[in-house]
Amino acid sequence: xxVVRISRLEFSYGELFSVRxxxxxxxxxxVLTLLGPNGSGKTTxxxxxxxxxxxxxxxxxxxxxxxxxxxxxxxxxxxxxxxxHAPSFPFTVxxxxxxxxxxxxxxxxxxxxxxxxxxxxALSTVGISSMRDRVYTNISGGExxxxxxxxxxxxxxxxxxxxxPTAHLDFRNQITTLETVxxxxxxxxxxxxxxLHDPNHALLYSDQIALMKGGKILHKGPPGEVVNExxxxxxxxxxxxxxxxSGRKFILPKV
Amino acid sequence: MPKRKLLLSLLILLPFPILIASLFxxxxxxxxxxxxxxxxxxxxxxxxxxxxxxxxxxIVFNVRLPRVLLALVGGLALxxxxxxxxxxxxxxxxxxxxxxxxxxxxxxxxxxxxxxSDVPGSVQALSFTMGFIAFFTTYTVAKSKGETPTISLVLxxxxxxxxxxxxxxxxxxxTEAEKLAGVVYWMMGSLAVTGWGPLSQAAPxxxxxxxxxxxxxxRINVLSLGDEEAKALGVNVERDRFIVLLxxxxxxxxxxxxxxxxGWIGLVVPHTxxxxxxxxxxxxxxxxSASLGAxxxxxxxxxxxxxVSFELPVGVITTLVGAPFFLYLLKMRGGSxxx
Amino acid sequence: MKTSLLSVVVIAVIAVASVGMLIAGGYLDxxxxxxxxxxxxxxxxxxxxVNRVVILESYWTEIACALGAExxxxxxxxxxxxxxxxxxxxxxxxxxxxxFSGVNIETxxxxxxxxxxxxxxxxxxxxxxxxxxxAGIPVITLYAKSFDDIxxxxxxxxxxxxxxxxxxxxxxxxxxxxxQLLSNASSIPTEERPRVLICNLDVWKEGQxxxxxxTSWGNVVVDVGGINVAHERFGGMQWVKVNVEQVLxxxxxxxxxxxxxxxILSSQMDSMDDPIWHSLRAVKxxxxxxxxxxxxxxxxxxxxxxxxxxxxxxLASCIxxxxxxxxxxxxxxxxxxxxYYGYLQG
Numbered sequence: 001x002x003v004v005r006i007s008r009l010e011f012s013y014g015e016l017f018s019v020r021x022x023x024x025x026x027x028x029x030x031v032l033t034l035l036g037p038n039g040s041g042k043t044t045x046x047x048x049x050x051x052x053x054x055x056x057x058x059x060x061x062x063x064x065x066x067x068x069x070x071x072x073x074x075x076x077x078x079x080x081x082x083x084x085h086a087p088s089f090p091f092t093v094x095x096x097x098x099x100x101x102x103x104x105x106x107x108x109x110x111x112x113x114x115x116x117x118x119x120x121x122a123l124s125t126v127g128i129s130s131m132r133d134r135v136y137t138n139i140s141g142g143e144x145x146x147x148x149x150x151x152x153x154x155x156x157x158x159x160x161x162x163x164x165p166t167a168h169l170d171f172r173n174q175i176t177t178l179e180t181v182x183x184x185x186x187x188x189x190x191x192x193x194x195x196l197h198d199p200n201h202a203l204l205y206s207d208q209i210a211l212m213k214g215g216k217i218l219h220k221g222p223p224g225e226v227v228n229e230x231x232x233x234x235x236x237x238x239x240x241x242x243x244x245x246s247g248r249k250f251i252l253p254k255v
Numbered sequence: 256m257p258k259r260k261l262l263l264s265l266l267i268l269l270p271f272p273i274l275i276a277s278l279f280x281x282x283x284x285x286x287x288x289x290x291x292x293x294x295x296x297x298x299x300x301x302x303x304x305x306x307x308x309x310x311x312x313x314i315v316f317n318v319r320l321p322r323v324l325l326a327l328v329g330g331l332a333l334x335x336x337x338x339x340x341x342x343x344x345x346x347x348x349x350x351x352x353x354x355x356x357x358x359x360x361x362x363x364x365x366x367x368x369x370x371x372s373d374v375p376g377s378v379q380a381l382s383f384t385m386g387f388i389a390f391f392t393t394y395t396v397a398k399s400k401g402e403t404p405t406i407s408l409v410l411x412x413x414x415x416x417x418x419x420x421x422x423x424x425x426x427x428x429x430t431e432a433e434k435l436a437g438v439v440y441w442m443m444g445s446l447a448v449t450g451w452g453p454l455s456q457a458a459p460x461x462x463x464x465x466x467x468x469x470x471x472x473x474r475i476n477v478l479s480l481g482d483e484e485a486k487a488l489g490v491n492v493e494r495d496r497f498i499v500l501l502x503x504x505x506x507x508x509x510x511x512x513x514x515x516x517x518g519w520i521g522l523v524v525p526h527t528x529x530x531x532x533x534x535x536x537x538x539x540x541x542x543x544s545a546s547l548g549a550x551x552x553x554x555x556x557x558x559x560x561x562x563v564s565f566e567l568p569v570g571v572i573t574t575l576v577g578a579p580f581f582l583y584l585l586k587m588r589g590g591s592x593x594x
Numbered sequence: 595m596k597t598s599l600l601s602v603v604v605i606a607v608i609a610v611a612s613v614g615m616l617i618a619g620g621y622l623d624x625x626x627x628x629x630x631x632x633x634x635x636x637x638x639x640x641x642x643x644v645n646r647v648v649i650l651e652s653y654w655t656e657i658a659c660a661l662g663a664e665x666x667x668x669x670x671x672x673x674x675x676x677x678x679x680x681x682x683x684x685x686x687x688x689x690x691x692x693x694f695s696g697v698n699i700e701t702x703x704x705x706x707x708x709x710x711x712x713x714x715x716x717x718x719x720x721x722x723x724x725x726x727x728x729a730g731i732p733v734i735t736l737y738a739k740s741f742d743d744i745x746x747x748x749x750x751x752x753x754x755x756x757x758x759x760x761x762x763x764x765x766x767x768x769x770x771x772x773x774q775l776l777s778n779a780s781s782i783p784t785e786e787r788p789r790v791l792i793c794n795l796d797v798w799k800e801g802q803x804x805x806x807x808x809t810s811w812g813n814v815v816v817d818v819g820g821i822n823v824a825h826e827r828f829g830g831m832q833w834v835k836v837n838v839e840q841v842l843x844x845x846x847x848x849x850x851x852x853x854x855x856x857x858i859l860s861s862q863m864d865s866m867d868d869p870i871w872h873s874l875r876a877v878k879x880x881x882x883x884x885x886x887x888x889x890x891x892x893x894x895x896x897x898x899x900x901x902x903x904x905x906x907x908x909l910a911s912c913i914x915x916x917x918x919x920x921x922x923x924x925x926x927x928x929x930x931x932x933x934y935y936g937y938l939q940g
Contacts (some may be wrong), residue, residue: 435694447802452868
């Protein structure tokens with residue numbers, strides 16, 4: 001089943017910059033990576049899919065037009081892990097994850113026992129149950145990323161959107177995060193759309209890749225078809241070479 | 256954590272002993288034991304003949320009790336509005352008056368004093384209404400393209416406060432000296448009231464606003480993540496924030512319209528609570544702020560009526576106690592309730 | 595009868611004595627160039643008879659008018675216009691500002707006055723005096739806190755505006771009535787003196803009560819044979835903010851409510867319509883007296899003007915109606931109207 005389908009989407013910030021996507025679709029359990037340099041429109045496209053920005057064209061989520069969703073319903077279908085998260089209050093990790101349940105509650109409701117259990121379950125699914133009582137503002141960037149993923153999982157979404165989940169993380173944390181995303185997608189049959197700017201990460205963890213530049217999708221398809229020396233050079237404006245090692249391909253800059 | 260539960264229960268129940276103790280304080284010498292037996296008698300046998308002079312009953316139940324209850328309700332209103340606005344605005348320097356409510360209420364009171372002094376109740380009615388008008392002006396000014404970013408709200412609040420203060424100055428300038436003194440005294444804030452009238456006007460509105468915010472206390476946590484995140488989690492940010500602001504304005508305007516402007520409670524109490532409980536979770540911060548705010552204003556008013564033999568403006572006491580205490584907290588904790 | 599005979603004698607003695615003292619004090623100089631010592635102790639030199647004067651306060655304006663000098667007034671303060679004891683011809687003069695927000699010096703200069711009369715000791719008085727004197731305009735500063743101050747101010751204004759004789763006879767009349775009242779009241783034995791609360795209930799914010807303690811109104815209560823309850827507790831303080839609990843503790847025999855207008859008085863009376871107030875002796879016995887002060891109502895007598903003496907008589911008859919039955923305060927006012935406030939008729 002398709003969790004998201006986009007056709008003829010267009011969004012513009014005034015006249016200076018616009019983002020277009022003619023056709024994109026993600027199935028259950030599939031990972032789509034938006035790959036491209038800074039300012040190529042990845043974040044904008046993610047926000048359009050989550051209706052945080054109102055784009056023209058058509059987006060359907062689980063076969064239904066996005067405009068027919070209320071904000072509540074949409075947040076039960078789409079989990080969103082934002083970029084560069086700046087927390088202002090020192091909530092505990094558990095409290096942050098619990099907030100993922102808000103779309104299941106009305107304005108005057110407090111979270112119930114069932115919501116607590118969903119939050120605990122999300123923590124253990126992501127594998128961070130041991131962090132539950134730590135203060136969110138005092139943990140590392142990589143841990144914070146996992147907490148936000150757990151919060152998105154607590155939303156019980158069909159579609160997970162991640163905006164540069166590896167930014168500002170160290171080498172190990174980048175891999176841990178991406179492994180977690182891929183595992184969740186497989187285990188829970190969640191469709192994933194994430195933005196990355198490292199082509200090697202995209203190669204390792206994507207089922208589909210959409211290469212973006214200047215607000216447009218230049219190429220899309222399975223990693224093996226989309227990523228080669230020409231397309232990467234076209235998108236990043238940097239001469240690269242592609243090498244193979246133990247059956248996998250890697251992009252190296254020509255320096 | 257039974258220790259924490261115990262602390263929470265103590266904090267929530269603290270207003271009750273303070274309320275009783277506040278009934279002991281006043282110019283008229285009635286010893287605490289008599290007050291206690293009068294209360295016991297009232298509860299056990301409300302219609303039986305009272306063995307005490309009639310004036311004792313008047314003083315304890317019609318002079319002190321409504322005043323102490325007004326302090327309780329007012330402390331609750333100001334600290335809960337402060338806590339909820341700080342959450343919604345994600346800003347530690349926000350207090351109950353950030354949306355221009357005090358400037359509006361002050362202008363309303365001044366209008367009533369200067370031009371409608373013949374109409375009974377006009378000062379309270381005008382100050383309540385103008386408090387709301389100031390809030391709606393702030394909200395409308397801040398709104399653009401269907402959204403009201405918090406930064407615009409704070410800025411609009413500053414602008415509206417400045418505008419309303421300027422209008423207030425004009426009224427002060429043109430009004431005669433005696434009414435001017437009336438405006439100045441009104442602005443200082445005082446809980447000296449006669450009988451149950453002011454309490455019965457303010458308390459239902461304050462409690463209504465409090466009920467709304469109390470029910471939304473967990474949602475305020477989500478709102479404190481910021482607009483976009485809260486929205487992505489499924490919150491109707493514009494609507495929910497508006498309801499919090501409205502409920503807060505309702506509480507503050509209702510109380511200010513009968514008591515005048517009393518400062519610092521909305522800033523000091525929620526911060527103290529966050530530091531004391533080491534959590535920003537509004538599910539506990541809001542009810543404990545309500546309780547400590549009530550305690551703070553009751554104690555401040557006890558001081559206002561007992562430090563010297565005449566009445567001191569309670570707003571001056573809350574500031575004199577609140578500002579240095581806040582400074583102490585900041586020095587001691589380096590603002591750690593926020594980071 | 596014996597009392598009134600005594601009164602006449604006392605009045606006569608005091609009138610003669612006052613005039614004598616005034617002559618000795620140099621008030622009756624008569625020459626056109628005079629030196630006047632004003633109430634802040636400054637010596638003001640006036641070269642020639644003053645023909646153009648600017649007066650900032652309503653009470654000094656009223657005294658000038660009562661002394662027949664209204665034609666000399668060329669400018670007024672903004673708080674003069676609401677006074678009903680100042681003729682319209684004076685109210686239509688240029689307004690130069692007031693002591694709180696300051697005076698527009700250029701407006702004053704444009705009026706080319708020979709003299710400015712104003713209060714001192716509060717607001718922007720000091721700056722204003724400095725600016726006016728810097729511009730070469732003599733300034734007489736006055737300030738009233740007691741009955742004697744009003745007499746003194748009347749004499750100074752009379753002397754400055756060339757109406758010394760009129761001022762003397764007015765002051766003589768006021769002094770004699772005042773002394774008569776004092777000596778009469780002094781015969782009241784302590785046990786017959788009622789306990790009086792003289793106060794003002796804030797009509798704008800319920801529950802605030804301002805008791806007049808050591809103020810001129812508060813002291814009048816003592817002068818006319820009452821005990822001011824606020825003195826007992828707050829002695830030297832002037833206006834004291836108290837709460838209703840303090841009033842219950844005092845439980846005075848008499849409550850005098852002060853207000854500037856009838857609506858303000860009646861809303862104060864309305865705010866006493868509460869069970870708490872009803873438990874007070876004065877309220878139960880119907881001994882609450884609303885009394886006007888200031889210059890907004892023709893029936894106001896308590897003010898820093900010759901009307902003050904009438905106000906004292908009025909309070910005396912509230913506090914000791916039987917004792918002062920022979921003192922007719924309305925006739926005192928009638929006498930003032932026919933002799934000094936003629937401009938109010940017609």
